[in-house]
Amino acid sequence: QVQLQESGPGLVRPSETLSLTCAVSGYSISSGYYWGWVRQPPGKGLEWIGSIFRSGGVYYMPSLKSRVTISVDTSNNQFSLELNSVTAADTAVYYCARRDYDNNFDIWGRGTLVTVSS
């Protein structure tokens, strides 16, 4: 059974960098699929942030591209998100998820709330 679990600080100060990690169990990242991040600001819909392939090919939402870095650590079977220069608008529940080759997120983590506040 494939499971994903997000971890990281729940509070980040404005202008600093948001860093989250997604630990994957039950499946080896190096075996395939894309691995991505999706967020949901309070009261709003889901927003795709970006996805990374096992070999490192990475794709970002254009509006976030200048601030986002997604990386993969196959040795520890996890992938990470960094979002810099955060503002209150980046406050959201952040989900990590597995994206299949038909562009569906078929397995999700439970999500972690990140609040940007001083």
Add this chain to the structure above:
Amino acid sequence: QSALTQPRSVSGSPGQSVTISCTGTSLDVGGYNYVSWYQHHPGKAPKLIIYNVIKRPSGVPDRFSGSKSGNTASLTISGLQAEDEADYHCSSYATSYTLLFGGGTTLTVL
């Protein structure tokens, strides 16, 4: 790239059918058969219920069905049940490996 457009809320009584629309453009919904629907109960992980416009993952009841016409995709839930009350999000591929989501629709079972 703008988010896909969904109604903020829909409602129906048990046993009835409801349809949720998801409107995009020819660059996303209308251009690809990569529309997905997710059921999201608050506090839980979203669940994939429809993929490739019309397909259902194993274990998803056939009360859930998807369709598409032009730039608008639709999710229909027939035989509404209390446990169907949730938020529903559509998603579409939108060129260069990017994805768009809709704003989400809250389904209330009366």
